Amino acid sequence: MTTQPTDRQSFTVSAPVRLWEEGFARDPHGYYAALRAQGPVGWAELAPGVPAYVVTDRRAALDVLRDAETFSHDPRAWEATVPDDSPVLAMMRWRPNALFSDGGAHVRYRTTLIDVFDLVEPHDLRARVHRAVRLLVNRFGPRGEADLVTEFTRPLMALIFNNLFGLPDSQGDRLNEGLGKMMEGGAQSAEGEAEYTEYVLRLIAAKAERRGDDLPSRLLDHPAGLTPEEVTWQVFLTLGAGYEPTANLLSNALSRILGNPAYYSTLTSGARPVTDAVLEVLHHETPLANYGIYYARRPVSFHGVWVRAAVPVVVSFGAVGLFAEREPAEGRHPADASHLSWGAGPHACPVRQQTLLLVTEAIEQLTQWLPDLDPVVSRERLSWRPGPFHRSLTSLPVRFSPRSPDQPGELS
Numbered sequence: 033m034t035t036q037p038t039d040r041q042s043f044t045v046s047a048p049v050r051l052w053e054e055g056f057a058r059d060p061h062g063y064y065a066a067l068r069a070q071g072p073v074g075w076a077e078l079a080p081g082v083p084a085y086v087v088t089d090r091r092a093a094l095d096v097l098r099d100a101e102t103f104s105h106d107p108r109a110w111e112a113t114v115p116d117d118s119p120v121l122a123m124m125r126w127r128p129n130a131l132f133s134d135g136g137a138h139v140r141y142r143t144t145l146i147d148v149f150d151l152v153e154p155h156d157l158r159a160r161v162h163r164a165v166r167l168l169v170n171r172f173g174p175r176g177e178a179d180l181v182t183e184f185t186r187p188l189m190a191l192i193f194n195n196l197f198g199l200p201d202s203q204g205d206r207l208n209e210g211l212g213k214m215m216e217g218g219a220q221s222a223e224g225e226a227e228y229t230e231y232v233l234r235l236i237a238a239k240a241e242r243r244g245d246d247l248p249s250r251l252l253d254h255p256a257g258l259t260p261e262e263v264t265w266q267v268f269l270t271l272g273a274g275y276e277p278t279a280n281l282l283s284n285a286l287s288r289i290l291g292n293p294a295y296y297s298t299l300t301s302g303a304r305p306v307t308d309a310v311l312e313v314l315h316h317e318t319p320l321a322n323y324g325i326y327y328a329r330r331p332v333s334f335h336g337v338w339v340r341a342a343v344p345v346v347v348s349f350g351a352v353g354l355f356a357e358r359e360p361a362e363g364r365h366p367a368d369a370s371h372l373s374w375g376a377g378p379h380a381c382p383v384r385q386q387t388l389l390l391v392t393e394a395i396e397q398l399t400q401w402l403p404d405l406d407p408v409v410s411r412e413r414l415s416w417r418p419g420p421f422h423r424s425l426t427s428l429p430v431r432f433s434p435r436s437p438d439q440p441g442e443l444s
């Protein structure tokens with residue numbers, strides 16, 4: 033809940049928790065505990081010299097997410113305060129799309145995205161997942177070993193999303209590299225942003241010239257009348273929002289399943305369905321850990337903290353999920369004891385159902401093709417990519433009984 037401050041409250045802060053440090057990827061729970069020790073709203077750095085308020089309490093998070101009068105999603109006032117070479121700019125700078133808009137502009141953009149995704153029928157999405165899983169398993173299956181991150185989850189998303197967005201399979205590596213560097217928010221983020229922007233610009237130029245049966249073409253023809261530039265930035269958002277977090281949701285869920293005999297031994301019997309593992313990820317290592325970024329429109333006293341305008345207020349879905357589960361649900365509505373990994377309020381993820389279908393289908397398919405996946409490294413020894421925004425595995429090596437390609441000639 034927000035109140036207008038009547039006098040100048042001072043927010044005496046502890047040392048900012050450095051979410052850009054390497055240690056954050058190794059031990060996010062420790063960093064979240066340090067933030068939580070400061071109260072519902074903690075003080076952190078997203079990059080050296082880039083401060084942010086971080087909300088770790090579920091109630092306070094909902095108060096940010098649902099109060100569009102106090103909190104804006106438009107970063108432009110903040111952007112004016114950071115150096116041009118800040119490594120987090122690639123992920124946080126304003127673009128004319130749903131994520132960075134408020135009010136009428138937001139509704140217009142969001143409606144077009146919901147409309148075009150609604151046209152993707154579940155059976156169609158399922159078929160695209162099956163095709164992509166089979167293609168990849170045929171590639172690495174004969175070896176009897178693979179890295180499920182670099183050879184399965186990331187290329188899988190590239191195949192599925194390029195397919196939905198009207199690009200050939202062969203473009204997957206370019207998508208993977210550009211977006212991957214951008215998402216880490218480190219030294220290579222500007223390079224990644226340039227590569228990914230070029231990727232999307234080329235795609236829209238091609239679709240503007242010649243329509244296909246794909247999402248960008250449907251956006252170009254949507255009755256809302258988006259300009260090609262506006263379509264470019266909606267695609268920039270959706271292809272990125274879809275690819276990176278979904279690959280991470282899938283990798284994190286697979287690592288939990290493989291690391292826990294209780295899951296793995298019962299996968300085929302359905303006693304602990306795949307959705308349980310996905311739910312566990314959404315609580316414990318949600319992929320978009322710290323990417324609900326808002327800005328107070330004016331200085332405001334918020335859950336005991338004096339929040340300045342034009343300073344990021346980061347809703348930590350990672351911390352909220354973790355602490356919401358530990359807190360007793362007594363006296364609260366059961367729904368209040370859950371994670372907020374899909375966000376809430378006007379900007380909540382518009383394609384949650386499709387994402388869940390995609391991820392569960394991919395896990396079921398993979399484990400049907402390769403029923404004896406065996407992790408080479410224990411879960412505790414797995415390494416995670418750096419970056420303040422995400423929870424993303426570097427690799428997930430496995431062994432399994434080799435299998436020959438089901439349909440020779442289909443390998444590409």
Ligand code: HEM
Binds near residue numbers: 130271275318383386
């Ligand atoms: C098919 C895959 C996905 C697509 C296409 C997608 C697309 C989007 C888009 C377009 C938005 C912005 C909506 C708006 O501003 O009105 C959004 C928001 C969001 N998405 Fe997704 N998303 C996908 C998967 C995921 C996954 C796997 C997660 C994490 C579990 C996730 C979590 C979120 C969250 C938390 C927000 C709100 C962020 C905020 O409050 O600022 N999404 N998503």
